[in-house]
Amino acid sequence: MAEQNAERTDDARIPTVIADDLHIVYRVNGAKTGKGSATAALSRIVKRGEERGVRKVHAVRGVSFVAYRGEAIGLIGSNGSGKSTLLRAIAGLLPAERGKVYTDGQPSLLGVNAALMNDLTGERNVILGGLAMGMSREEIKDRYQDIVDFSGINEKGDFITLPMRTYSSGMAARLRFSIAAAKDHDVLMIDEALATGDRKFQKRSEDRIRELRKEAGTVFLVSHNNKSIRDTCNRVLWLERGELRMDGPTDEVLKEYEKFTGK
Helix, strand or coil, X not given: CHHHHHHCHHHCCCEEEEEEEEEEEEEEECCCCCCCCHHHHHHHHHCCCCCCCEEEEEEEEEEEEEEECCCEEEEECCCXXXXXXXXXXXXXXXXXXXXXXXXXXXXXXXXXXXXXXXXXXXXXXXXXXXXXXXXXXXXXXXXXXXXXXXXXXXXXXXXXXXXXXXXXHHHHHHHHHHHHHCCCCCEEEEECHHHCCCHXXXXXXXXXXXXXXXXXXXXXXXXXXXHHHHHHXXXXXXXXXXXEEEEEEHHHHHHHHHHHHCC
């Protein structure tokens, strides 16, 4: 295996994430069984191993793929198809019911590593978010102004000195992306961040994702905006009902997806 990896280094085929028959199951407490339903009560008794009053949601079903350095991978699918769940599993935030996830390096899920706090100013959150991602104080100081400028939140006032609770959801999302984008990542996962802000911010974000790819990282992008996926990603995973329906080059997968959705 090590010899194979060494031989493939030149063409950048170095694995960063391997999902092997991955299953993720949520357990929801207080599931409704129907008012006065004797059948439902009997069903609970007969099903061995089922927790009482707990409903299982099989969010990811047997997903397998290998991601490589230098790839930007779009995740598409209908609402509830398992895209965000898959990212959280890769980040190590959800345990696998069955199967495995292997990662090379530290995966960073946008909005988690940049642990922003509503009662603190944007300025303080830039520092905390940078520290949470493993940046030194000196690195944060050097990149601080670039982060603020990239986010664009000061274009209509000195918002960086105000508490995060005064920000719109779009402003907060742009600041999170800007903090995360200030650092080079082994694996960076972005969930709908490019849906926020105007076209100018989206263009800056797409350009930064391309830079991260060139710097040998891997980027996962969840988006309902097919244009952002086309402009940013060289590969797409299409999930439906928790299953991997298609995995391939961006144009090929999006063509089939658009036939499926009629858009």
